[in-house]
Amino acid sequence: MTSTALYPFDMARTPKTLDRFYSVIPAGGIGSRLWPLSRADAPKFLHDLTGSGQTLLRDTWDRLVPLSGEQRIMVVTGRAHRAAVEAQLPALTDENIVLESEPRDSTAAIGLAAAILERREPGVIIGSFAADHVIKNHALFLSAVTEAVAAADAGYITTIGISPTEPAIGFGYIRSAGPLDIGGAPSALTVTEFVEKPDLETAERYVASGNYLWNASMFITRADRLLEEIGRSQPELLAGLLELAEAWDDPATRGPAVDRIWPNLTKIAIDYAVAEPAAAAGKLAVIPGYFDWDDVGDFASLAKLNSGGRKSDLAILGENARVLSDASSGIVVSQSGRVISLIGVKDIVVVDTPDALLVTTSENAQRVKAVVDALKLTGSSDVL
Amino acid sequence: MTSTALYPFDMARTPKTLDRFYSVIPAGGIGSRLWPLSRADAPKFLHDLTGSGQTLLRDTWDRLVPLSGEQRIMVVTGRAHRAAVEAQLPALTDENIVLESEPRDSTAAIGLAAAILERREPGVIIGSFAADHVIKNHALFLSAVTEAVAAADAGYITTIGISPTEPAIGFGYIRSAGPLDIGGAPSALTVTEFVEKPDLETAERYVASGNYLWNASMFITRADRLLEEIGRSQPELLAGLLELAEAWDDPATRGPAVDRIWPNLTKIAIDYAVAEPAAAAGKLAVIPGYFDWDDVGDFASLAKLNSGGRKSDLAILGENARVLSDASSGIVVSQSGRVISLIGVKDIVVVDTPDALLVTTSENAQRVKAVVDALKLTGSSDVL
Structure with missing residues (x-):
């Protein structure tokens, strides 16, 4: 065989x-x-x-x-x-x-x-x-x-x-x-x-x-x-x-x-x-x-996975994403259907959902968990 | 008198x-x-x-x-x-x-x-x-x-x-x-x-x-x-x-x-x-x-106006804004009521409205008009 x-x-x-x-x-x-x-x-x-x-x-x-x-x-x-x-x-x-x-x-x-x-x-x-x-x-x-x-x-x-x-x-x-x-x-x-x-x-x-x-x-x-x-x-x-x-x-x-x-x-x-x-x-x-x-452990990993490893690219995830990028790189995750416009932001991470927005950079991707912990403490569990 | x-x-x-x-x-x-x-x-x-x-x-x-x-x-x-x-x-x-x-x-x-x-x-x-x-x-x-x-x-x-x-x-x-x-x-x-x-x-x-x-x-x-x-x-x-x-x-x-x-x-x-x-x-x-x-001509000017001129501060505009910032500076304009989380982004400009989101930096604030022109050309006039 x-x-x-x-x-x-x-x-x-x-x-x-x-x-x-x-x-x-x-x-x-x-x-x-x-x-x-x-x-x-x-x-x-x-x-x-x-x-x-x-x-x-x-x-x-x-x-x-x-x-x-x-x-x-x-x-x-x-x-x-x-x-x-x-x-x-x-x-x-x-x-x-x-x-x-x-x-x-x-x-x-x-x-x-x-x-x-x-x-x-x-x-x-x-x-x-x-x-x-x-x-x-x-x-x-x-x-x-x-x-x-x-x-x-x-x-x-x-x-x-x-x-x-x-x-x-x-x-x-x-x-x-x-x-x-x-x-x-x-x-x-x-x-x-x-x-x-x-x-x-x-x-x-x-x-x-x-x-x-x-x-x-x-x-x-x-x-x-x-x-x-x-x-x-x-x-x-x-x-x-x-x-x-x-x-x-x-x-x-x-x-x-x-x-x-x-x-x-x-x-x-x-x-x-x-x-x-x-x-x-x-x-x-x-x-x-x-x-x-x-293991797609954070947004830096997600960006890399979706940009074919090219740091100069902007990866876009999300059905029907409406993203307009001018001289920007990193990743946009679009879940809200809104128009998202990026101008001159490098290695950026933008995650746009109907009730919460995250803006950070690949370099800070590991710190997202700390923010989630902070949201728990500050009574914003509705978005967790 | x-x-x-x-x-x-x-x-x-x-x-x-x-x-x-x-x-x-x-x-x-x-x-x-x-x-x-x-x-x-x-x-x-x-x-x-x-x-x-x-x-x-x-x-x-x-x-x-x-x-x-x-x-x-x-x-x-x-x-x-x-x-x-x-x-x-x-x-x-x-x-x-x-x-x-x-x-x-x-x-x-x-x-x-x-x-x-x-x-x-x-x-x-x-x-x-x-x-x-x-x-x-x-x-x-x-x-x-x-x-x-x-x-x-x-x-x-x-x-x-x-x-x-x-x-x-x-x-x-x-x-x-x-x-x-x-x-x-x-x-x-x-x-x-x-x-x-x-x-x-x-x-x-x-x-x-x-x-x-x-x-x-x-x-x-x-x-x-x-x-x-x-x-x-x-x-x-x-x-x-x-x-x-x-x-x-x-x-x-x-x-x-x-x-x-x-x-x-x-x-x-x-x-x-x-x-x-x-x-x-x-x-x-x-x-x-x-x-x-x-004349508040752009978001750099708006940021300066609302941060008392301090570059290290994050200015927040918007009633009932829910902003969580970690090591970030610039300006957030919140009009959507969503939770906005910023991690490690400096001199950032985030403008969050119900149908459109802008992410840029103070340095690029003057380029926003060009994006608006581009949105007109690409059939996104619904958000202008």
């Missing part, structure tokens, strides 16, 4: 493991650094941030269908977003949507999906992919996930680390060491460390060393192995997840279990609960990803 | 001439450089640009009442603005409002007022003051006008030139020469030249010389003298104005005369038709004005 653009890997080599593969999409997180575009009732994953004509959530779904099929993609999201998520993903079945009554961070979200799926299908391999990241080259993504599934089948908590194209300070990094010898995963490397967003000097050192990859929050693992790792660092959290999973598929028991257990689960990111301890114990593998990837 | 704050001049010296004085307010001009705040249906003079709580037109009226009384102020404005003008000036009588069916520039507007008033009251002295300028010190203004009225009575076309506080490039200049010896107008000087907005180098030279004053478009003159000067440079225009004035005060004849004559009057600014020729002929006098004056 030959490769195609959609299936660039050797199908003959992988059907057995991919047959056991299930995609999980945690669709949470408002994306406060993208306020006033992203907000509580319109989080980042429900926006079209690339001009593709569809939301990031739908892009994510479409990227995963070739790997696991429409029937094997689970979405974990907030109750408030159920209708919007189902509208975006008409093929999503009731058994594949997990609704959170309140956010309990990524270990609870992904761990619950793992526990439910392992109970339904022992030995399942899951891959967790954020709902609001942007990947342009699907073929290279699919190829990397396929290797990751093989490494997961061999028992590793496996991540895909993006080969850095610049010393970015907005991402965490993964430090890799020597190659692992895993059948079906020829490019798998051991991971020695997960590190937080560095300063510029450190980032430059990381990139120059050739040993660091960007942490794209992708985790591919056997569900039982993930639960085992959660149990090692967070035994109470694991107990809660197993109890929830036990009650999940019976309509009579799910509601009471959620009400009783979910609000008390420890809030902890999966990087801390699983990835860092597993890396320290030598149980974490990484597949380098050579595809374009962005 | 002693001076007071409102009447700082010697009343005993001036009653005769001031009794003959009539104020004229040409209320025209959209103020395109203040788009999208100023526009066809909401011209500059109908805005509160100083945070005083009332429009510039009303400020102008209030400034003139101590000179001529409410009964002797004539307003020349467009038909479309009649209701708004009358709402601002409840004391304005029907005989004191002159409505233009279309704009024909300042010579026609002021000349028609002069012709009507001269016919009603031969020997009347008129003073023309733009509806959309800002003057803070009323006492010094009144003092200068009182001297100007004396000079006008002596036969001079008289202007008030503002003593420059900086080498502004946004104003025209008046070149003065030696003193005139006019009773009641001790500071009157002859004018040798009216000059257009200069470049910075020229402006610096002007200010350093001490011989130049800013042209504030104030003209005080006997009405008959003004008409004489119009006739000298624009005889056809004068004929039209006299014919209109003849028909004006009879309801049966006014309408037909306006329809027939007004649209055909030559469009020419009073600076060209009257001031420059009169200056060349030695018939123009200037009274130096030492009061704060601004």
